Amino acid sequence: MSRWATSAISFVSLIAIWAIAAEAASSRYLPGPAAVLRVTLKEAASGALFHHLGITLLRVLASFVIAMGIGILIGLIMGRRPKLDRFFDPWLILLLNVPALVVIVFCYLWIGINEVAAVMAVAINKIPNVATTIREGARALDPALDDVARVYRFSRLKRLKIIVWPQLEPFLAASVRTGLALIWKIVLVVELLGRSNGVGFQINLYFQLFDMARIIAYSLSFMVVVMVIESLVVKPWERRANAWRQND
Numbered sequence: 001m002s003r004w005a006t007s008a009i010s011f012v013s014l015i016a017i018w019a020i021a022a023e024a025a026s027s028r029y030l031p032g033p034a035a036v037l038r039v040t041l042k043e044a045a046s047g048a049l050f051h052h053l054g055i056t057l058l059r060v061l062a063s064f065v066i067a068m069g070i071g072i073l074i075g076l077i078m079g080r081r082p083k084l085d086r087f088f089d090p091w092l093i094l095l096l097n098v099p100a101l102v103v104i105v106f107c108y109l110w111i112g113i114n115e116v117a118a119v120m121a122v123a124i125n126k127i128p129n130v131a132t133t134i135r136e137g138a139r140a141l142d143p144a145l146d147d148v149a150r151v152y153r154f155s156r157l158k159r160l161k162i163i164v165w166p167q168l169e170p171f172l173a174a175s176v177r178t179g180l181a182l183i184w185k186i187v188l189v190v191e192l193l194g195r196s197n198g199v200g201f202q203i204n205l206y207f208q209l210f211d212m213a214r215i216i217a218y219s220l221s222f223m224v225v226v227m228v229i230e231s232l233v234v235k236p237w238e239r240r241a242n243a244w245r246q247n248d
Helices: 003-025 033-046 048-080 082-097 100-110 115-139 143-151 156-194 199-208 212-247
Strands: none
Touching: 003 033, 033 048, 033 212, 048 082, 048 115, 048 156, 048 199, 048 212, 082 115, 100 115, 100 156, 115 156, 143 156, 156 199, 156 212, 199 212
């Protein structure tokens, strides 16, 4: 059986379990797939669903770019400079263990309840994770290849492109995958606490109205968007990165 067939059967089984559970519960707090689909189509037809999905996606992308950029830089420096690594390691451990909610509250209080605070709160939560993963990748770089680069007098840019990047690619792919999974969840909390639009805001709104069908509709819709990004972009890149290591 092909991978796609297995995935399709798994998906259908999940929907069937959901439908059976909803029918057995017969409660407004557990709507079935048909009820959620009707609500989703209604929200899509009105344009509200795409509006809020787009806003949340933009926040996810902005936070992701900032977190990856800063995290990669920190990880490379710490992985390649043992003295700096020993000095800043306690900082990294501290940041890894600060609750996301605390960071969000601090950013809203220090920066204000605005878009900059929302994006920075999400990015700050992700930066330590990226830095930790990239640091491990930088530590694993083959020193023999560094010697080759010195012998042939590679420029910094050429060394980064030919020596460093291929070895770090699997670690970067892992950071991207975990980053997407973590960032979009934190974005929803940020929107719930201090934004007037986005999927998180809509979930909070319909929570107050006890509208479970719309809560599920917005949640699943954005989950689908993230899964499509992972399937079309992240997974192919990750397979290519790991294939390079296996062939090596």
